[in-house]
Amino acid sequence: MTDSIATQLQQASEGLLFGSETDAPFEVIHWQTQEQLTPAKLLQLTEHPPDAPVELRTVDEFLAIATQEEDWHDEEERETVKRFQNLVSVLKQNLSQLQVYRVGNTNIDAYIVGVTPGGGEWAGLSTKLVET
Template sequence: MSNAEVAAKLQRAADGLLMPSESEFPFESVQWQISQQEPITSKKILEFTEHPLDVPVEVVDLDYFFRNVAVEKEWHDEQQKEDVKKYQKLVETIKSNLSDVQVYRVGRINIDVYIVGKTQSGNLAGLSTKLVET
């Protein structure tokens, strides 16, 4: 499967979902070409996304990142339960199409988020969104 096909599949899985924080933002697919042996690093993510190299980057686990939206709670209403299922499907789609997945949180307060992993062809693909945390 090509990078573009993986990116399109991830985008379809994320359609209609918003990442909740102090504001809500949609997900957008991302894809980058890298050389086969090149490791994914915070510095690489900053270069790919054209952020200054001194911007803080926090790397978190995929399940940890989605912990508040992909786990059903007793107090959820029907709509929230449906949303949880959509987020669970999104996480499953990410895991089944990408390897070495990491979530990169770039910046503070207005945070750019990149959920990135390697495709079968060895390139990078994933999703981006934004968080606002004051």
């Protein structure tokens, strides 16, 4: 992965928290693998048990609530929505085959990953969420 992609992802996600029952930051992730990323491969790369539940989502579905501006948002909330919209743009501009993998049921590890230009490497962001 080029340093510029890592830098862009880091800058776009800096200070953003994924809202759930806990607010968690994003971390840049990168895997050098020539293999197709499947749920089983993701579980192996992230050291989850092989039988952990995995749910797939699109980036737009996963970040829908964070990228939707509402009439009742104040200035700070509108700015946060714009930052999430920018984050989605950075992800889509730099990574192909973008997919979100949600691992677990209540304490969920989420991985927003795609293929870097030139292929062969997977990169993106990870975060945690709690859904009870």
